[in-house]
């Protein structure tokens with residue numbers, strides 16, 4: 110006999126925030142019912158496909174005006190890894206990415222580095238750009254000219270910059286992280302990160318919604334949040350999507366401590382807790398594309414296929430995960446083998462999901478058609 114709230118989820122009836130909090134607490138005792146329900150919904154809405162995006166990670170600049178307690182990506186000018194990737198370096202990596210038949214060009218930067226660092230301002234000035242965002246617009250055009258598809262994740266972008274990037278980027282990324290203000294208080298992970306203030310992140314996601322930009326967002330799981338805070342965060346994303354319809358994907362990223370950070374001795378996210386959050390996200394947003402990064406659960410990522418995920422996110426055959434450099438991506442062939450063994454078919458998607466193609470320009474859609482198939486996925490002969 111399934112519980113009333115689980116049956117409501119299965120039958121597509123509205124489940125409230127309070128219902129979800131009850132489901133979470135029941136799952137701590139016995140998660141099987143929740144895992145079963147998440148699988149039913151996953152099968153109903155996503156069939157037996159699991160997707161990924163074949164990408165190259167372009168780490169434009171590690172400087173960042175903020176400081177999150179868990180971040181090893183941010184560098185200081187004295188670290189020797191803080192210079193802007195030049196146009197020539199971008200061109201060289203684009204050429205290599207094309208050889209590897211990457212589809213997505215992921216551009217990542219710290220949060221508006223020029224607002225804090227003379228070095229970044231100087232480089233931008235000398236190279237004819239007013240801001241990092243303006244440089245991102247330029248390199249996105251370069252990527253598109255190579256027949257690959259940019260997806261930019263550069264923190265809180267101005268609306269005018271998003272409007273320009275929308276011309277070349279088939280989607281943009283911005284993690285909500287968590288909607289709790291408590292995590293921005295003194296001693297908490299986002300205390301020194303103004304851009305991570307929940308109202309700021311929500312504002313950007315809403316602006317992207319107004320612009321009809323397909324957005325990838327998500328939550329960082331295990332950074333000291335309470336279960337209620339994480340459930341509130343999933344509902345916050347759901348509410349944005351209900352209003353604007355532009356959230357294409359939710360990433361659930363499990364916290365892994367980094368040795369050189371303030372949170373170095375904080376424990377990794379507990380796997381059972383993480384699975385409950387993943388399954389709960391499927392219950393709250395049954396039709397959503399839900400991703401976990403396979404490199405952050407290297408020994409067990411395939412087991413997440415049984416708790417509701419339908420995407421592995423970007424996997425690069427060429428570049429490291431600069432945000433989690435100690436976790437290399439598994440080989441795509443291995444991900445395919447593990448997905449098949451679990452009963453799923455691996456498909457390569459564009460950095461925009463098929464159901465959001467109508468959000469992007471005809472010009473971009475026509476470029477995707479060259480390597481796309483009738484399912485609006487990437488042709489197998491291109492990515493394999």
Ligand code: SF4
Nearest residue numbers: 173175176177180183
């Ligand atoms: S997580 Fe992002 S915003 Fe925070 S310090 Fe690192 S690069 Fe900056």
